[in-house]
Amino acid sequence: MRQEDIAQDGDQRLPAGLTGNIQTVTGLIDPEMLGVCLTHEHLLIDLSDLLPPPNTATARGFYARPVSAEAAAYCRNYSEFGTAHHRLDSVETAVEELGLFQQYGGQAMVDLTLSGIYRDPVGLQRISRSAGVHVVMGCGFYVAATHPPALSEWSEQQIAAMIVADIIEGAAAEKESRSTGKGVVYRSNTGVRAGVIGEIGCSSPLHDDERKCLRAAARAQRQTGACIFVHPGREETAPLQILDELRSAGADLRRVVLAHLDRTVFNRDTLQEIAETGAYLSYDLFGNYPSGFYPHNPAVHLLNDAGRVADIGWMIERGWTQQILISHDIAQAFRLAKWGGHGYHYILAEIVPLMRMRGISEEEVGQILIGNPRALLTFVAPRDNPA
Numbered sequence: 001m002r003q004e005d006i007a008q009d010g011d012q013r014l015p016a017g018l019t020g021n022i023q024t025v026t027g028l029i030d031p032e033m034l035g036v037c038l039t040h041e042h043l044l045i046d047l048s049d050l051l052p053p054p055n056t057a058t059a060r061g062f063y064a065r066p067v068s069a070e071a072a073a074y075c076r077n078y079s080e081f082g083t084a085h086h087r088l089d090s091v092e093t094a095v096e097e098l099g100l101f102q103q104y105g106g107q108a109m110v111d112l113t114l115s116g117i118y119r120d121p122v123g124l125q126r127i128s129r130s131a132g133v134h135v136v137m138g139c140g141f142y143v144a145a146t147h148p149p150a151l152s153e154w155s156e157q158q159i160a161a162m163i164v165a166d167i168i169e170g171a172a173a174e175k176e177s178r179s180t181g182k183g184v185v186y187r188s189n190t191g192v193r194a195g196v197i198g199e200i201g202c203s204s205p206l207h208d209d210e211r212k213c214l215r216a217a218a219r220a221q222r223q224t225g226a227c228i229f230v231h232p233g234r235e236e237t238a239p240l241q242i243l244d245e246l247r248s249a250g251a252d253l254r255r256v257v258l259a260h261l262d263r264t265v266f267n268r269d270t271l272q273e274i275a276e277t278g279a280y281l282s283y284d285l286f287g288n289y290p291s292g293f294y295p296h297n298p299a300v301h302l303l304n305d306a307g308r309v310a311d312i313g314w315m316i317e318r319g320w321t322q323q324i325l326i327s328h329d330i331a332q333a334f335r336l337a338k339w340g341g342h343g344y345h346y347i348l349a350e351i352v353p354l355m356r357m358r359g360i361s362e363e364e365v366g367q368i369l370i371g372n373p374r375a376l377l378t379f380v381a382p383r384d385n386p387a
């Protein structure tokens, strides 16, 4: 970083202009330029490490099949999966999908892929430039199953320093596979800077290293003014436990997003308790699991999209409009329009009209899709100096 890019007053390490602006993969933008934004998506990701092969001959056969429209339809309708469908690895495909998103008025997207699930900073930059869509990148560590082996040895301060470095210096290129046992390598800077912290991954029960990463995220938030996204464990009590941990580590809970509440919290009193902390309430599984069966937690009965919209109407009535976020969390090829899925444009094409029909006003829709992402992604003044 050049000396003149560094703020002279106050904190010496923060780039000038970070506070009050939004940091995309192509640089800082005025928050007014953001526009319609989906706050929980993945453009490039590889989840295949988390989904090992099944144990019957036919399921293994399907698992190994390449992506096709037919196989994609099967993935959507049956709880069987192909490993190739849990990978988004094409810049060209992402650009095509974002073309549809733009046709329906989409302008910006947050990609929350982290290193353990193969974050691709330069790939995101290529997609953003080519599609003409603002892309904001995340940083930090996903669930413990994806952590580099060395993470258990790292201190909270060291992890916070890595997060801060991703935001103020740029993301490291991850050149060494976890299979080499060498973990994430922080030595070759891509120059692409993260604009949010997360999605910090949590399991149920919360793993000690995940707790450490949450606390590191809080510390990095204090040092940068970034917001934090958290992927909670799949139990009703997980979000409140996470908020307690973040609060005790000094996070500003009004700048924390609890992701995936539409697969986690089914009790409205719990939702109320979460809302009262000031955190953002993210319903980000639109278009996903249309049967309502959730293979990752068969105990729950998922909402369908009409049910999600009904919950959002209820939250608006409670006065929480400024805390609501919606998205699709696309991370699978079978959800892309290319393979017959709903694509990144689904909320704009299908859900916004449904919201209108259910009495949600144009102003409220604008608050959820433009105003809230803008407020959330805009860096606020840091409270601490980077260590």
Ligand SMILES: [Zn+2]
Pocket (backbone or CB within 6 Å): 040, 041, 042, 112, 199, 329
């Ligand atoms: Zn996600």
